[in-house]
Structure formats: structure tokens, C-alpha cells
Amino acid sequence: MTDDAPALLVANVGHRFGARAALDDVSMNVERGRFTALLGPNGAGKTTLFSVITRLYNNQSGRVAIFGHGLDREPSRALARLGVVFQARTLDTDLTVEQNLLYHASLHGIPRKAGKARIGELLDRVGLADRRGDKVRTLSGGQSRRIEIARSLVHRPDLLLLDEPTVGLDLESRADIVAIVRALVREEGLSVLWATHIFEEIRPEDDAVVLHLGRIVARGTAGTIAQGTESLEEAFRRLVAERGKRAA
Amino acid sequence: MTSSPRVVERDTKTHAAPSRQLGRLDAVGYLICLGGIVRRELLRFFNQKERFFSALVRPLVWLFIFAAGFRNTLGVSIEPPYQTYVLYEVYVVPGLAVMIQLFNGMQSSLSMVYDREVGSMKVLLTSPYPRWMLLLAKLIAGVSVSIVQAYAFLAVAYFWETDIPTLGYLTALPAFLASGLMLGAIGLFLSSLVRQLENFASVMNFVIFPMFFASSALYPLWRIRESSETLYWICELNPFTHAVQLVRFALYEQLEPVSCAVVVGTTLAFFAMAVIAYDPGRGLMARRGGPAGEAS
Numbered sequence: 050m051t052d053d054a055p056a057l058l059v060a061n062v063g064h065r066f067g068a069r070a071a072l073d074d075v076s077m078n079v080e081r082g083r084f085t086a087l088l089g090p091n092g093a094g095k096t097t098l099f100s101v102i103t104r105l106y107n108n109q110s111g112r113v114a115i116f117g118h119g120l121d122r123e124p125s126r127a128l129a130r131l132g133v134v135f136q137a138r139t140l141d142t143d144l145t146v147e148q149n150l151l152y153h154a155s156l157h158g159i160p161r162k163a164g165k166a167r168i169g170e171l172l173d174r175v176g177l178a179d180r181r182g183d184k185v186r187t188l189s190g191g192q193s194r195r196i197e198i199a200r201s202l203v204h205r206p207d208l209l210l211l212d213e214p215t216v217g218l219d220l221e222s223r224a225d226i227v228a229i230v231r232a233l234v235r236e237e238g239l240s241v242l243w244a245t246h247i248f249e250e251i252r253p254e255d256d257a258v259v260l261h262l263g264r265i266v267a268r269g270t271a272g273t274i275a276q277g278t279e280s281l282e283e284a285f286r287r288l289v290a291e292r293g294k295r296a297a
Numbered sequence: 298m299t300s301s302p303r304v305v306e307r308d309t310k311t312h313a314a315p316s317r318q319l320g321r322l323d324a325v326g327y328l329i330c331l332g333g334i335v336r337r338e339l340l341r342f343f344n345q346k347e348r349f350f351s352a353l354v355r356p357l358v359w360l361f362i363f364a365a366g367f368r369n370t371l372g373v374s375i376e377p378p379y380q381t382y383v384l385y386e387v388y389v390v391p392g393l394a395v396m397i398q399l400f401n402g403m404q405s406s407l408s409m410v411y412d413r414e415v416g417s418m419k420v421l422l423t424s425p426y427p428r429w430m431l432l433l434a435k436l437i438a439g440v441s442v443s444i445v446q447a448y449a450f451l452a453v454a455y456f457w458e459t460d461i462p463t464l465g466y467l468t469a470l471p472a473f474l475a476s477g478l479m480l481g482a483i484g485l486f487l488s489s490l491v492r493q494l495e496n497f498a499s500v501m502n503f504v505i506f507p508m509f510f511a512s513s514a515l516y517p518l519w520r521i522r523e524s525s526e527t528l529y530w531i532c533e534l535n536p537f538t539h540a541v542q543l544v545r546f547a548l549y550e551q552l553e554p555v556s557c558a559v560v561v562g563t564t565l566a567f568f569a570m571a572v573i574a575y576d577p578g579r580g581l582m583a584r585r586g587g588p589a590g591e592a593s
Binding site: 103104105124125126127128129131133135137138139140141143144148151152153154155156157158159160161163164167203204205 | 320321323325326330336341344416417420423424426427
């Protein structure tokens with residue numbers, strides 16, 4: 050591991066499902082302490098890329114490294130520094146908030162006492178300290194998401210991956226979640242990869258990567274990608290349309 | 298009523314801080330991980346009271362109704378580990394206790410398929426411990442639940458003149474552990490093959506029922522041999538028979554070495570296959586298609 054290694058390195062990663070390439074020669078970085086947006090329409094390959102980074106799928110070609118720890122050679126060290134919020138809800142609805150979070154703490158080898166203290170801090174941060182003993186089934190969609198973010202932080206990861214975390218939430222819940230994650234980047238220097246297709250969540254100074262049909266079609270800050278167009282959304286639509294034409 | 302997220306303005310000069318993880322990746326860390334997985338499985342089990350009762354009712358129905366009905370039809374002669382002629386109810390108790398573990402092993406397998414569908418399997422597999430350790434922890438968690446169920450059944454059966462020596466309850470514990478691990482390992486492997494929850498019915502038809510009926514759980518194998526030599530050998534080769542025999546002998550403070558070897562060997566073989574099946578590089582997971590819209 051080198052001290053200047055990026056938080057996440059994805060180099061020439063390809064992934065195939067049978068004959069179809071879900072990812073084709075994908076290379077991108079998440080720099081330390083940066084909020085990086087991964088933009089792409091449905092089916093672009095975002096979830097496949099997340100599955101490769103989280104080692105749910107093997108990277109069939111190319112290299113993935115987290116803070117310099119290659120997933121192929123040092124998976125444990127790499128995964129220990131990674132926190133993930135999956136697109137699908139993954140909390141156990143029959144268990145309480147605390148039981149869910151303690152389970153996650155144990156998955157990372159955190160002793161119960163230290164886990165409980167950390168959970169207290171995190172529930173405070175996501176504004177749900179008073180729901181600690183409640184069953185997850187009693188929470189709203191936005192609250193569950195906030196708990197999932199707290200859960201992903203229990204082991205103090207340095208890189209946080211979020212796969213479309215605000216999908217299906219109302220405006221207020223969406224804003225809460227964006228605010229929590231941005232505060233983590235600002236205050237704790239957390240590196241974040243945020244997959245989304247909601248453009249309002251991205252600021253011009255954020256790093257952004259546009260993925261379409263399994264390939265990277267643009268990268269840079271959101272501001273530079275949007276240059277010459279009215280908005281990032283318009284730039285995105287153009288990129289996707291151009292790539293679609295070329296693919297056809 | 299909940300407060301809004303707390304936004305704290307603090308020192309921002311912490312970028313590129315060195316690793317500050319709370320967890321540990323050594324043996325102690327793994328034991329914490331194992332403890333957490335077992336605790337979650339037990340919590341889920343005790344939260345689902347109907348699961349507990351249905352697990353208990355099934356063997357009790359067999360014992361109280363089926364066994365009582367067949368008491369006179371199916372006489373059981375003296376054969377080890379029994380030292381005297383036993384009633385059918387006495388004969389059938391160990392088989393029914395292991396039947397609980399059979400159903401539980403498959404139930405664990407079902408819950409793994411469910412976990413995969415709802416995504417909590419992903420959470421488990423992003424733990425930094427090696428995958429085989431996580432699967433072993435999951436297996437041990439399932440076995441813990443099955444042992445609680447088996448002893449709850451034995452506790453009720455105790456009042457039905459089941460004739461088990463007191464020390465037998467203790468000597469049977471390692472046998473229950475071994476048989477639970479074997480059935481759990483089979484379930485774990487099956488869970489990697491079953492893609493969707495709906496396919497689980499076929500597991501019932503093609504695994505649970507044949508394993509249970511083609512075994513020494515309900516009738517001694519010499520009885521089966523009287524009617525069909527082929528069927529006898531099928532039962533003899535069925536690992537479930539050996540799980541039942543291991544527990545049956547252990548309940549009477551004896552060790553059945555052949556059954557013990559078969560149970561241990563079968564456990565290792567199925568666990569190894571499950572580890573391969575769940576390996577992201579070699580296994581079936583990656584080849585089973587990707588997320589919706591991204592795989593053909």
C-alpha cells in the first residue's frame with residue numbers, strides 16, 4: 050500500500066455475463082476525501098461495477114484497489130476500509146435498529162462494547178438516536194436509509210460506496226441523506242462514490258464519471274463535463290445519445 | 298418524533314487520514330464475527346415464534362399420532378443400541394429429532410436464498426473475513442438453532458416414556474452438532490444452486506422427503522431389506538441414515554464409528570462444495586447473471 054494511492058482505483062475492469070459485456074475496459078479513480086458521482090442511466094453497469102468493487106463478483110479482467118490494497122491479493126484489508134450502502138434495502142426488519150447495527154459491527158470484528166459506543170455516535174449523526182430500540186419495520190423509507198448509512202460507517206471505513214441511495218425517497222429525506230454524506234466528506238475526510246441519476250444531488254466541483262452501456266463516456270468535475278451546455282443533465286443526455294448512436 | 302440530521306462544523310484537516318478502523322482481522326475478531334452471526338440467527342429464530350412451534354409440532358405429530366398408530370403394526374426387535382425390545386415410539390424419537398435438523402438445515406438454506414434476494418447476503422459477504430469463514434459461521438449459526446429445536450422436542454418427548462438415559466442427553470450433544478453441521482452443509486450447498494425462492498418447493502420434494510423416508514429414521518433397515526435389497530442399499534448410502542444412527546447410539550451413550558465417519562466426510566465434502574460455489578472467482582454466483590437490466 051502506498052500513502053498516495055487513491056481511495057479507489059478501478060483500472061481496465063471488464064465484466065461479462067455470457068456474451069454480453071456489462072463492463073468494458075472501465076477505468077476510474079475516487080481520490081481521497083472527494084465526493085465522486087457515478088452517473089449512468091438504468092442498465093449502464095453501475096450496479097455491476099459496485100458488485101465488482103465489493104467483491105460480490107470477481108473482477109474478470111483489470112484491477113480494483115482500495116487505498117492501494119488490491120482486491121485480488123489483499124481482499125480483507127481492502128474490504129475492511131470499505132463501507133457500502135446497497136441499492137436494495139438490506140436491513141433485517143424483524144430486528145431493532147441497534148441489533149442490526151451490532152450485527153454489522155460483529156461482521157467487522159468490533160467488540161460489543163466498542164460497537165455500542167460507536168452506534169450511539171452514528172445514530173446521533175443521522176438524527177435517529179431516539180429510534181435505537183425500535184424494530185426496523187416501524188421506520189420510514191428515509192429513516193431506514195439513514196440507518197443503512199449509519200451501518201455502513203460502523204467500522205469507520207475510509208471509502209463509502211452508495212448505490213442510488215435516494216431512489217424512491219421524498220424530497221426532504223433525499224436532502225437529509227445528501228447532507229449527511231456531504232458532511233462526512235467535509236468533516237471526516239471520507240471518500241465517497243455516489244451512484245445516481247438524480248442531477249440535483251451533484252455540485253459543479255464534485256468529481257463525476259459518466260457510465261453508459263458498460264463504458265466510461267466522460268470524466269472530470271461535474272462543472273467541466275457540463276461546460277458548453279446549460280446543465281449537467283443536458284450534457285449527460287447528449288453524451289448518452291452520442292454513445293447510443295455510435296453503439297447502433 | 299425524530300430530530301433532523303446533526304451537522305457538525307469541525308476541523309476539516311483530516312483528509313487522507315491513516316486507517317482508523319475499529320475492527321480487528323485476527324482470530325479474536327473472527328470469534329466476534331462468529332458470535333454476531335450466531336446471535337442474529339438466534340434472535341431471528343426467537344422472533345419468529347410460529348417457526349419455533351411449527352418446528353416442534355411436526356415431530357410431535359409424528360410421535361403422538363403416527364407412532365401411536367403404528368405401535369402395534371411395526372414391532373421393533375432387539376438391535377443395537379437397544380438392549381431390549383423397544384416400543385415404536387422409543388425407536389422413532391432419535392429419527393424425529395434429526396428430522397428437525399433436516400428441516401432446519403433446509404430452512405437455513407431457504408433463508409440464504411431469501412437473504413440473497415433481499416440483499417442481506419451482500420452485507421454478510423462484504424465482511425472482510427475470508428468467505429469460507431463467513432459460510433462456516435453461517436453454518437454454525439444454523440446448527441445452533443437446530444440444536445435448540447431438537448432439545449425442545451426431546452424435552453416434550455421425555456414425558457412420553459421415550460426411555461433415554463439421563464447422561465444420553467449430554468452424550469448426544471456432539472452427535473447433534475455433527476449431524477446438524479452435515480445437514481446444514483448440504484443446505485448451504487443447495488442454497489447456491491437454488492436461484493429463486495420459488496424453486497424451494499423442489500428442494501422439499503427432491504431432497505427432504507427422499508432423505509427422510511429412505512433412512513433408518515422411521516424403521517430399522519433390516520425391515521426394509523426384507524422387502525427390497527436395492528432399497529436397503531439406497532438407505533444404507535443415504536447420509537441422513539448415518540446422522541440418525543449417530544444420534545441414536547449417542548443418546549444411549551455409545552459411538553457408532555461408521556456413521557460418525559460418514560457424517561464427518563459428508564460434512565467436509567458439502568462444505569467444500571459450498572465454499573467453491575460461493576467463491577466470487579470460481580463459483581456459481583458470478584455466472585448466475587447480474588443485476589436486472591445489466592445482464593442478458
